Amino acid sequence: MTRSYDKTGRLYPFCRDCKHQQENEMSHGLFTSLYEAGKPFALIDCRERRDYVAGHWFGSTNIPLSLFSNRLRFLFKTPDFPVHFLDWQDAASSEAMHQLVAFGFTDITCHKTEKPSEMGRGFVKGEYVWSKAFGEVVAHQIDLPEITPQQYLADYQDAQLFDVRPTAEYQDFTLPNSQSLPNSLLLANVAALKGTGKMSLLHCAGRTRSIIGAFTLMASGYDGPFAVFRGGTQAWQLDGHEREHNANRLFAADHEATDAVAGFLRRWQIPSARVAQDAIAAYAHENQSGLLFDVSDDAATGQPLAHGIIKISGTNLIQQTDRSIARYHVPVTLFDQGSGSRAAFAAFWLRAMGFIVNIVYLDAPLEPTEATNPAISHKGTMHDVVATAGLDQWQKDGVPLYDFRPSPAFNSGHIANSQWQNISAILGQKPAATSVAIIAACTITGSIICDCLERHGWQIAGLYIWDDGDNEPKTMATGGLELPLDESALFAGRHHGVLADARDYLAWEEDLPAEIDTPIHDLWCALLSSAPKLD
Incomplete structure (x- = not known):
């Protein structure tokens, strides 16, 4: 059965798109039916990384509830994009649905799902499948x-x-x-x-x-x-x-192999154009419904640039496509400099996978920006943040410190008597009898966590936003987590x-x-x- 929601989060009395789907079919063939319809869509799985990697529906994009505030703004340009949401019928799925509405998404179709009895037929394990x-x-x-x-x-x-x-x-x-x-x-x-x-x-x-x-x-x-x-x-x-x-034997040189790249683009009929520096803003605005990537730097990991463009390694873009491209049936533009060899390589592969791709040559590097996507913003209340003195007072008073930062950050350094927590996991727990203090990586994420826990019966003493320079080394600890929920446990030792x-x-x-x-x-x-x- 499929459920649909309006922009306020109210449940529609019937499914708008798939009202005849039988419950026992669950999600077999869901991605294929959406893909073959040829219309823009995203299929979201909100489970944490460990559970997603252990088994998920092929074609779905993993946006863990614990990373909603960052990943939604990275993967979506506007909140009116058609989102198909996989409902695993648990507290985390319900909260993720609530948060999608709070982030302003207005076109959400909710699909009830569960794990099938066996792998295959589109239910797969692993990452970047x-x-x-x-x-x-x-x-x-x-x-x-x-x-x-x-x-x-x-x-x-x-x-x-x-x-x-x-x-x-x-x-x-x-x-x-x-x-x-x-x-x-x-x-x-x-x-x-x-x-x-x-x-x-x-x-x-x-x-x-x-x-x-x-x-x-x-x-x-x-x-x-x-x-x-x-x-x-x-x-x-x-x-x-x-x-x-x-090792440091570097064979590759960033040659200006213009003729070779131009011949490759002609051979595979990949469209390209040169856009002047002062015309980039207008071009990005005209193509804002598409996916815009600057692939000119092999070391880039998804940094935001001006005009809503994302800077990312072209090699990793195509090797981790379902992490970087959540939206199907939307055009992809790849920006590059010089000969355009990086963009030509990535465009060839993305098009072979079925994406519509074109290349834009740049005359100069694009400017980085600190701004997040303003179109995807949370409608909830921002909680007040305490300073280091408040953190010290909590420790003196014996207030439990719950650290909700990603596990790699926690392992690299945390307050010695704090506990690592994950929002998806804690929703399945009974609220503590006393107030707890929240540690988070940023104000938006921290406020979302505080709001969520308060709605589920928790008492919140306050919110502290982590700063590496705030705490003395003697109060810190490292490590402590093995195979946490927000990391993959599948084949985890293959490089070790x-x-x-x-x-x-x-x-x-x-x-x-x-x-x-x-x-x-x-x-x-x-x-x-x-x-x-x-x-």
Whole structure:
């Protein structure tokens, strides 16, 4: 059964869109039906990351209740966008529905859902499943050449190894003697790659990004020898070998390979245009209903820029598509500088997945901004914030300190006698008999937590917004949390020497095409069968 709400949060007496859906069907086929309708939509799952990764409906976007204030403003431009909400019939889902209305969303359709009896048929586990499943479909359909670690050691040690992840990840760990060549710079370095005269083996930590790189080379018309290093660093460890840390061999150069990139765009008929610096604001306004990304910096992680543009690594944008793109059937614009190689690479992949994409060349870098999206704002009351003196008084009075910051922040430093809490988890608990003090990362999130708990019967002593400089080291502690609710527990040790996790992770990736919605799998196969559009 589907429920719909008006802009005040009142339940409609019947479903506007899917009133004939049977309860026992739950959410099987929901994403496919929305996608095939061809209209803009988002499908939201509000559970915390650990639960979402353990099992979710393919195509849904995870916006955990604990991150609503940040993620909603990152993923949505306006509150009138059609949102389809997965209702898990628990307190956290009810609160998330309340918060969507409080943030001003006016077009919400609520779908009752639950976990099916078994995985498959669109109910999948893992993160970034949209991109990873697509990568595996590519590998299965295109017959990419692959070299195993054993084959490399026996027959290909004269080949060159290239790590196609962003350079920061490469420097953390990589294969011995590997060089850094991020996927986003492949098109700018095709000539240099061929000029080595050697076999090129592309790898990542697992499979997806090496597949992305190899298919990009194939799509560019590259005629030098290359292959995927099957399983990447995880397969290397599974065979008993050590990774290299702190490597700094940078093959990639940000060449102005204008002709090569222009030829690639013509070949695949990817539209592009140059927009003058003083015309960017007008362009962004005219395209405000779409997704606007600046992919000119491989180290970017989603920073806000002027005019509602998000700065993000193009490599990670396409490898983590369902984290960065919640809205389907809306046009995507990729901004880039120089030759546009980063945007061309990302545009090719996004379009292959079914997105409508165009490229805009910039004459100069876009300006960062501290402003959040003003169109998505919370209608609740902002709570007063106490200073450090108030925090000290709470500790003297024995008031319980509940720290609601994300678990990585808590682990890196927290008040020694505070307790880590998560809003989704605490809603299932009985309110404390005495007042509790709230610690949060920002005023908006903290006020939302205070309001939520008060509505559920909790007594709130006050709100403190965390500042690293406020507290003396002697009052602080670190660590204390293992596999918290807001972090993934699936294959968690795969990069930390837990070989069973690495083995299971690689098997999970390869099996994904059989787990996703069949119509989406077939659509991707059809898109991949399209011949390149030659000059």
